[in-house]
Amino acid sequence: MDEGALMNFLANVSLLLLLIMTAAGAVLVKDLIGAVLILGSYSFFLALTWAWLGAVDVAFTEAVVGAGLATVFFLLTLFLTVPREKQGQLPRVQWPVFVGLPLLGALLLFVATDLPEFGDPASPPNTHISPVYLENSLKDTETPNVVASVLMDYRSFDTLIETVVIFTSGIAAALLLWRKKS
Amino acid sequence: MIYAHDSLIVQTLSRFIIPLIQLFGFYVLFFGQYGPGGGFVGGVIIGTSLIFGVLVFGLDPSRSAMVNRVLHGDGLGLLIFAGVGGLCLIGGGEFLNYADLQIPGMELATRRYFGILLTQIGVATDVAVTAISIVMSLSLTEKNEEPNGPNH
Numbered sequence: 001m002d003e004g005a006l007m008n009f010l011a012n013v014s015l016l017l018l019l020i021m022t023a024a025g026a027v028l029v030k031d032l033i034g035a036v037l038i039l040g041s042y043s044f045f046l047a048l049t050w051a052w053l054g055a056v057d058v059a060f061t062e063a064v065v066g067a068g069l070a071t072v073f074f075l076l077t078l079f080l081t082v083p084r085e086k087q088g089q090l091p092r093v094q095w096p097v098f099v100g101l102p103l104l105g106a107l108l109l110f111v112a113t114d115l116p117e118f119g120d121p122a123s124p125p126n127t128h129i130s131p132v133y134l135e136n137s138l139k140d141t142e143t144p145n146v147v148a149s150v151l152m153d154y155r156s157f158d159t160l161i162e163t164v165v166i167f168t169s170g171i172a173a174a175l176l177l178w179r180k181k182s
Numbered sequence: 183m184i185y186a187h188d189s190l191i192v193q194t195l196s197r198f199i200i201p202l203i204q205l206f207g208f209y210v211l212f213f214g215q216y217g218p219g220g221g222f223v224g225g226v227i228i229g230t231s232l233i234f235g236v237l238v239f240g241l242d243p244s245r246s247a248m249v250n251r252v253l254h255g256d257g258l259g260l261l262i263f264a265g266v267g268g269l270c271l272i273g274g275g276e277f278l279n280y281a282d283l284q285i286p287g288m289e290l291a292t293r294r295y296f297g298i299l300l301t302q303i304g305v306a307t308d309v310a311v312t313a314i315s316i317v318m319s320l321s322l323t324e325k326n327e328e329p330n331g332p333n334h
Contacts, residue, residue, distance in 0.1 A: 069230055073316065139291065145218070159305065
């Protein structure tokens with residue numbers, strides 16, 4: 001293994017370890033404000049992972065939404081409630097879990113060997129329609145960022161419905177929280 | 183309601199920082215066709231700067247007229263997006279096919295560029311107003327002091 005591949009491997013493994021640690025911490029920590037902050041750092045490491053994989057747009061969105069906006073919403077919600085998890089009885093783990101989950105994991109690992117290698121130019125996602133977008137985006141739409149042209153032009157129906165989802169979230173929050181003064 | 187932050191340092195500094203965040207948000211929004219970013223991220227950054235202002239300077243929903251109006255703005259971004267799509271229908275075009283926008287003296291590719299820009303502004307408006315409206319909805323609820331959880 002040469003030096004570049006080793007560095008790549010080490011960075012991948014350390015990012016994965018940080019992701020697992022922060023995710024587990026967000027679940028296990030009893031203090032809810034601490035859990036929210038750990039969840040924000042989880043989003044940050046996830047954004048680093050996306051950037052490492054070359055998906056800069058996704059990394060940007062994950063950093064801004066996951067580490068920024070969602071954390072603020074969680075904190076504002078916590079200020080309205082008790083910022084402490086209730087002491088409850090943890091459910092007993094049944095024995096089928098110890099048999100079923102490793103079996104499921106082994107099955108997933110077995111199937112994962114059939115997936116195309118990361119960055120393989122001959123894989124179906126890279127040969128089906130992506131080359132059409134990559135070649136025609138600048139000519140068709142004068143937009144060098146192919147992600148923007150795919151999102152807003154070639155696939156604008158999807159984005160329209162996603163905008164409806166965001167609109168619905170705002171309306172739903174208002175419907176749940178707005179009360180007339182009694 | 184959300185009370186104002188009582189530190190003078192925080193208030194003075196945020197007067198400088200909030201416009202900078204908004205400038206960066208507009209940069210991300212309008213640079214989205216050349217680099218990473220775009221309407222969604224730009225809208226979130228602008229919305230976050232508005233939330234920052236609310237958290238620092240406080241918000242009393244019973245006194246603020248904006249609280250009642252912000253929900254009307256919630257649909258504005260969606261209206262811009264779908265409206266641009268609807269404008270493409272004029273002259274027998276297809277919905278959301280920006281090449282059918284009837285703008286005289288503009289190349290087909292430039293029309294699609296223009297359509298992408300307009301719809302990104304729509305998405306950014308929708309996201310920013312939704313973010314601030316969720317915070318205003320949260321500010322309308324008073325803190326529940328009951329230790330046993332909500333009782334209504």
